[in-house]
Amino acid sequence: MTPHRALALAALACAALASSGAAQAGSVAGSSGASRFCDRGQPLTAAEQDRLLRFAAVLREELADVDDGVALVSRSGLDLSRFDIRYSHAALAWRSETGAWSARQLYYACDESRPRIFDQGLAGFALGTDDPAMGYVSVVRLPAEAIAALRPALLDGPRVQHLLASQYSASAYAFSVRYQNCNQWVMEMLAAGWGELPDGDDLRARAQAWLRDAHYAPQPVQVGSRWLMLASHFVPLLHLDDHPDEDRSAMQLRISLPSTVEAFVQQRYPASARVEMCHDDERIVIHRGWTPIAAGCKPGEGDRVVSLRD
Secondary structure, eight states, rough: OOOOHHHHTSSSSSSSOOOSSHHHHHHHOHHHHGGGOOOOOOOOOOHHHHHHHHHHHHHHHHHHOOOOGEEEEEEEEEEEEGGGGEEEEEEEEEEEETTTTEEEEEETTTTTTTEHHHHHHHHHHTOOOSOTEEEEEEEEOOOHHHHHHHHHTTOOOOHHTOOOOSOTTTTTTOOSSSSSSSSHHHHHHHHHHHOOOOTTTTTHHHHHHHHHHHHHHHEEEEOOTTTHHHHHTTTOOOOTSSOOHHHTTTTTEEOOOHHHHHHHHHHHOEEEEEEEEEEEEEEEEEESSSSSSSSTBBBBBTTEEEOOOO
């Protein structure tokens, strides 16, 4: 496995580890091997920033009439098409009493070398993409009964923090409390709300038990190379010691990804509705339904198109 491929594997979850405003505001730990994940590439140009802000405005429009103000949101990050993965980072968007939307999410705090929970505005969420030339965002609107059970847990500070692991791994196994990635935190947050799980130090273990009982079964990511067993030696935020031996031998990892989160939500609440948005240099495409937008952000029949050339 090449270092580039291993770095891509490390991006299977929470690709932009320090793209959130809070993470960028902190100083990067210079001695940490994880710092390479915290350095953003080239600064956004004025045109790129304008494009992403217009993209964020469309996202706000889609959330404007969400009942009771909670939705599942996901964004693309690094190019993971080699793994047939479009989205790498999921969050739970919630609307405050004043009407402001935030994306509550797990991010990796580079200055502290640990995961944290952070509320980020929708513009920042859109700006966090790794490719300003093309990006995708998915929104899943939940039915009222799902929101009624989830919102109290999502806004319960002690439960939110008890669901946060002390150690981060991009490749965290979905049924181990040793590590956690951003999408796994979302899954356990759904379990705490929908399972009406009371607070406690063992909340993560109970959330994972509830997910098993609810038949949560993330589709394994096919790695395709035994060199992955060595990847953790040079990719600091990639760990495999939490995965079952049989999964490592089969070179497939059961990781929580936005696609697995969405599949679980659709299974549990079939009335949930999905809208997918993408942008390139020329346009924004808005597509409704559970089928994906065509690769390359190409509009299909019935899709709405917003020009970025205006």
